Amino acid sequence: KQIDREGTIIYSPAIKIHFTPTVFSLALIFPNPFNPKTIISYQIPVNSYVTLKIFNVIGDEVATLVNEQKDAGTYSVQFDARQLSSGIYFYKLITENFTTAKKMILMK
Numbered sequence: 001k002q003i004d005r006e007g008t009i010i011y012s013p014a015i016k017i018h019f020t021p022t023v024f025s026l027a028l029i030f031p032n033p034f035n036p037k038t039i040i041s042y043q044i045p046v047n048s049y050v051t052l053k054i055f056n057v058i059g060d061e062v063a064t065l066v067n068e069q070k071d072a073g074t075y076s077v078q079f080d081a082r083q084l085s086s087g088i089y090f091y092k093l094i095t096e097n098f099t100t101a102k103k104m105i106l107m108k
Contacts, residue, residue, distance in 0.1 A: 020072050021045045024098035026091070033105035036082045040065065040091055043074040048095040052077060055090045055101075062089070081106050 002010045021043035029038045044050060052066035062084060065077045079091070086108045092101040 019074070021074060024093075024095065024100075026093040026100050026102055028102060029091070029104050033107035034081070035107055037078060037080050038104065039076050039078055041074065041076045042093050044070060044095060044098075045072055046097070047071050048097065050075075051092075051094040053092050053094070054079065055092060057088050057090075065091075 002012065004010075022045050023043075024045060025043045027041040029040055031038070040052065042050075042052065048070060050066050050068065050070045051064070053061055054063040054065065056062055063079070065079060066075075081089075084106055086106050089104050089106060090101045091104060093099065
């Protein structure tokens with residue numbers, strides 16, 4: 001905001017900043033436990049083929065949320081678990097250079 005001597009106000013144009021992550025990361029979901037929808041966020045520092053899957057406690061795959069090439073950046077995916085029963089599940093991020101999994105609880 002710039003104000004000249006006569007009181008005229010001029011706003012400078014907005015500046016967009018593009019943030020590129022420096023590390024692979026899979027965020028904790030919030031809320032946890034959830035019912036029935038949640039958002040899963042992750043970031044990748046380099047272009048990579050990304051797979052994001054949901055597994056039950058015995059290791060059966062129950063959903064695939066992402067299975068495609070992604071540019072470096074931060075992403076969020078909504079997971080709708082209406083078709084699943086209450087219990088503990090795991091969400092797993094797999095890329096060419098990184099793999100991690102985290103626990104989530106579905107409570108209906």
